[in-house]
Amino acid sequence: MSNSLLHHTVSGAGPALVFLHGFCESQEVWTDFVTPLANQFKIITLDLPGHGRSPIPDDFTMEAQARQVHQTLQALHVEKCLLVGHSMGGYVSLAFAEKYPHLLRGLCLFHSSALPDTPEKKENRDKTADFVRKHGVDKFMETFVAPLFAAGNREANQAAIEKMQAIGKATPPETIVGCLQAMRDRADRTEVLKNAAYPVLFLAGKEDPAVPLEAALQQCHLPENCLTYFLGQVGHMGMFERTAPTRQALLKFAELLPS
Template identity: 60%
Template sequence: MPHTTYTDAGTGDTLVFLHGFAENKQVWADFKKPLQQKFRTIALDLPGFGNNTSSVSDYSMESMANHVKLQLDKLGVKKCILIGHSMGGYVSMAFAEKYSNMLNGLCLFHSSALPDTDEKKENRNKTIEFVEKHGVEKFMQSFVEPLFFTDNREKLRSKIDLMKKIGTATPKESITGGLAAMRDRKDRTDVLKTAKFPVLFIFGKEDGAVPMDKALEQCHLPNNSMVYFLGQTGHMGMFERPYETRKAIEKFAETIYG
């Protein structure tokens, strides 16, 4: 059932949404609805996640980017703005390196063009060991909540539960494969430096995954960039600050598409 690996709604210029690690296209469902009034919005399940879990042998960012290209070709998308959350942003950077002619713009949504630090690589290895030993469900119990800023957790309990549910349904191979692929991804700051398209950065000031110093290190690199820093926001802006982040994307798209 290939159709269940993406959603495609609205008409007009195209926005393509890529989810993060241990997520699927469902994280964008409510978020992108208002955008469907003005744009064609497509959300994909990346290989190994959501309904796209049959026979994945390569979880690398490059391989995922190739999958995105194939899907967009099938959907008749010639050019788009790519919006990548977290790991989806890493995939977007790999896509931009290879298929920049297809991009009108790119949004790194709580994401980064920088590679993992040695410390982060070590943490990925420990996490892989933990998942191998204790399973996905146990991992999700501790993984999801810290992605949200402390003060947002109670009011967003239903979103945290949704994230845990999506994560727990993800095959163990996809979790460990995804972790290894993120660990091994390369530095793509050069892609930002040479980008012929505008780049939108959305950062949470309380995001442990993309700290402020890393954000500041790269947001000035593109020739044309828009940057949005959100206070009292962790790694999950689509849930923590849906109105503001959606407006930022809408404004970015309108700046590009006119």
């Protein structure tokens, strides 16, 4: 299963923008966000291994997931791209950037981080895995999704929260546990940012509970060529919480990239 292609959707034409979703998500989180971008770019959204309609892999490590992304992009004849990774998708993007830097026109860490888990976060990953084993995926998703949105945005984003809960509940428990362990054990990839020969964009929510503002501030100076967009009153889900300004920031960045 590890060598199979990832489920994907392609739309538009032009320079390639590749979108990787986060933990317990699928490519469906990008559907509305990317539609206007297809007027200028070739948009590729992927279901990461074990998520959405992609098969469950033998190996959930960020490196293994990056290899499957690479295999899929090769099959699609993508020579270079702007890689956009949300949350865990950003961790996979950094593993991809470490292995295949020559394939990148740019990198966007969309509410994500090159820093490894802190000891406290590692412990929380283990506790979450235990909870899923004992109580199941549905019970976990009931409390996982809403706090990813800034408190002031939850009522207006109820439809998005319900959509994400439904996507999450369809995620196999072995995928959830495997990804929690892989995120817990992932490497520090700040050197990838320091060595980046391509521009990097950070999209950071000022109220993000998963990737705190301090983490973005620790990293945004590392790449030689970097733009950082701080989103006020936004948690971890800028594609829903502030769709238009988030999309516009990404679009402007994409337009600046060398061909």
